[in-house]
Amino acid sequence: MILVSDSPTFELNPLTLSELERRILQAKRRSQVVYRYPSVDALVFEMKMRTHIIEAAKALYAGGANFATFEGSKCNEKYWIRTANGGFQLRGGVLPSVGITDIFENGHLYGFECAGAIIIILYKAVLETVGEAVFNAYFQNLFLRDWQYDRDLSLITTYNKNEAYPGDVLYFKNPDHDPETPEWQGENVIMLDDNLYFGHGIGIESGQDIIAALNRMRRRGSTISAYLQDLVVHPDFEYLRRLSVNDVIPAGQRDYERIGIAGSVGESTFLI
Incomplete structure (x- = not known):
């Protein structure tokens, strides 16, 4: 159910809305979970942001960025500094919008693992949704590596994969992965549509195909299958919308800061 200003009528x-956005809207309306929005603008913002997440995932796939472990990561040194732990620090004097856009325009110069890919996709979606001026104002000193370094995205988590929608981040876990290839302990993915996902290093595949790919990376003789976890992650859409209209939620008044729950994707921990 969707409630806008506590009313189901709006x-x-x-x-x-696009056809995909209308389907997301209809699915949320049919859900037994109550989704609350302070205004129609807030609802529309989320739909547009979800679309931009999907578009960014497809663009990253098409852009030719390589899959690499933290040890083997690489970046365009014109805009980024590769750190000792395999992350990318935005160079001083470089606009955040320029640094993020370059990853999509010169993908062959970059290599990173799947959690880093998700962070890059989310930043690109925020950029496309709020515009360059807002993005450059609020997302300075970017550091790209994995979930634990990116609190400014204000990630929120739930634990019901049946309530996942296109634009959400999910995780396929490979509990019996080959210890020689720890990078295949699981796959962070963007949900593109019903049973269609993008995972950096695997590509755009169905859930069954992602599980099959991960199962090929199990220890020898294993019969324990990879599976889709219940974890569902998405940015705090209302926080981002309020950034875009210069109505920033004061520190300490955001649900994710009050709750302070720790969640995990793969080996990394992030605050929600």
Whole structure:
């Protein structure tokens, strides 16, 4: 169920939404989970942001960025400094929008693992949704590596994969992976559509195909299959919307800061 200003009745021109956005909207309306929005603008912002996450995932796939472990990561040194732990620090004087955009335009100069790919996709989606001026103002000193370094995305987690929607981040776990290839202990993915996902290093595949790919990376003789976890992650859409209209939520008043729960994707921990 969707409630806008605590009412299930609201006016929204469906022609302002894409076909995928309308399907997400309809699915949320049919859900037994209550999704609350302070305004129609907040609801529309989330739909647009989800679309930009999907578009960014497809663009990263098409852009030719390589899969690499932290030890083998690489970046365009014109805009980024590769750190000792395999992360990328934005160079001083480089606009955040320029650094993020370059990853999509010159993918062959970059190599990173799947958690880093998700962070890059989310930043690109925020950039496309809020615009360069807001993005450059609020996302300075970017450091790209994995979940634990990126609190400014204000990630929120739930634990019900049946309530995942296109644009959400999910995780396929490979509990009996080959110890010689720890990078295949699981795959962070963006949900693109019903049973369609993008995972950096695997590509755009169905859930069954991702599980099959991970199962090929198990220890010899293993019969324990990879599987899709219940964990579902997405940015705090309302926080990002309020950034875009210069109505920033004061520190200490955000749900994710009050709760302070720790979650994990793969080996990394992040605050929600």
